[in-house]
Amino acid sequence: MGKVGQQGLRDLGGVDRVVHEPARLMILMLLYGVKEADALFLLNATELTWGNLSSHVSKLEEAGYVEVDKGFAGKKPRTMLRLTSAGRRAVDDYRRTMQAALKRQRAR
Amino acid sequence: MSEVPSLREVQIRTARLLSFEDGLWDLLLGATFMLLAIYPITREWLGPEGNLALFLGLLVLALGIFFLVRQRVSAPRLGSVRPRWTPVRKGVLAVTITLVALTVGLVIVTLVSPVPSPEPAPTVSMAKARSYMVEIVALLVEVGMFSAMGYLFGVPRLFLYGWLVGGAYLVSVMLYRGGPAVFNLPLGAAATVILLIGASLLVRMLRRYPVREAEA
Numbered sequence: 001m002g003k004v005g006q007q008g009l010r011d012l013g014g015v016d017r018v019v020h021e022p023a024r025l026m027i028l029m030l031l032y033g034v035k036e037a038d039a040l041f042l043l044n045a046t047e048l049t050w051g052n053l054s055s056h057v058s059k060l061e062e063a064g065y066v067e068v069d070k071g072f073a074g075k076k077p078r079t080m081l082r083l084t085s086a087g088r089r090a091v092d093d094y095r096r097t098m099q100a101a102l103k104r105q106r107a108r
Numbered sequence: 109m110s111e112v113p114s115l116r117e118v119q120i121r122t123a124r125l126l127s128f129e130d131g132l133w134d135l136l137l138g139a140t141f142m143l144l145a146i147y148p149i150t151r152e153w154l155g156p157e158g159n160l161a162l163f164l165g166l167l168v169l170a171l172g173i174f175f176l177v178r179q180r181v182s183a184p185r186l187g188s189v190r191p192r193w194t195p196v197r198k199g200v201l202a203v204t205i206t207l208v209a210l211t212v213g214l215v216i217v218t219l220v221s222p223v224p225s226p227e228p229a230p231t232v233s234m235a236k237a238r239s240y241m242v243e244i245v246a247l248l249v250e251v252g253m254f255s256a257m258g259y260l261f262g263v264p265r266l267f268l269y270g271w272l273v274g275g276a277y278l279v280s281v282m283l284y285r286g287g288p289a290v291f292n293l294p295l296g297a298a299a300t301v302i303l304l305i306g307a308s309l310l311v312r313m314l315r316r317y318p319v320r321e322a323e324a
Binding site for chain 2: 029030032034035036037038039040041043044045050076
């Protein structure tokens with residue numbers, strides 16, 4: 001493996017592991033394209049279970065990447081989620097790192 | 109993971125889930141074309157102004173039902189989002205509004221235009237293809253518009269709608285130009301196909317996405 005390829009692999013070691021997990025990445029990507037979305041939409045779009053979704057959203061909230069608003073739509077409870085600016089930056093950084101690493105690998 | 113997730117794919121998935129999964133858009137489109145299919149008859153009964161009022165009234169009613177059902181039936185099953193207004197999205201919205209306004213304007217002009225005097229319908233043949241140039245261009249515009257939407261949102265059935273609606277328009281002009289006011293059969297058939305697809309999608313959505321009681 002040449003120097004260029006090795007640099008690509010080293011870059012991959014530095015990716016944010018909170019973002020890198022596929023289910024969380026899906027949630028972040030879905031929220032990236034909208035202002036805010038309710039949990040039901042994320043559940044349908046990701047096809048996760050409520051338990052899984054809740055667990056991943058908690059991790060993203062702990063990392064400061066997602067804001068969660070629990071409220072009501074009429075008489076029914078509704079959870080709205082939105083990406084924070086830190087979350088948006090984390091997605092941008094992740095995409096940049098992955099794209100650069102893949103580009104270097106292809107150039108090998 | 110072999111590839112970086114594409115933002116465009118995620119946005120397409122979001123738009124498809126929220127706009128095309130429940131079949132309501134198809135039902136609204138089919139209902140609009142069905143109204144256009146019956147307008148020659150209603151114009152005979154009500155005159156151009158009365159017919160326009162009826163058409164716009166029914167269109168507003170259909171839109172009202174569309175938004176009500178989407179809010180009361182689809183949103184509790186599919187979820188909801190608030191869009192983020194990026195410059196590109198604002199541009200797409202501006203172009204869409206312009207296109208819709210142009211289409212509605214053309215429909216209104218058609219609805220209030222004087223009834224043509226009856227004359228024998230032209231014989232259908234390839235030799236007369238030049239006389240249908242405007243309609244052929246209209247067909248290509250319809251196919252192009254629907255195909256662009258189908259490609260942008262990743263919804264293959266919109267390609268079919270383009271050919272259905274454009275083809276129906278061309279065939280109806282060939283059949284009825286200068287003839288007596290009758291039900292526009294090709295447009296009615298196209299509208300029926302779109303309505304049936306919409307209804308089957310709505311049933312599928314109701315079965316696939318039950319209302320959930322608990323939330324995370």
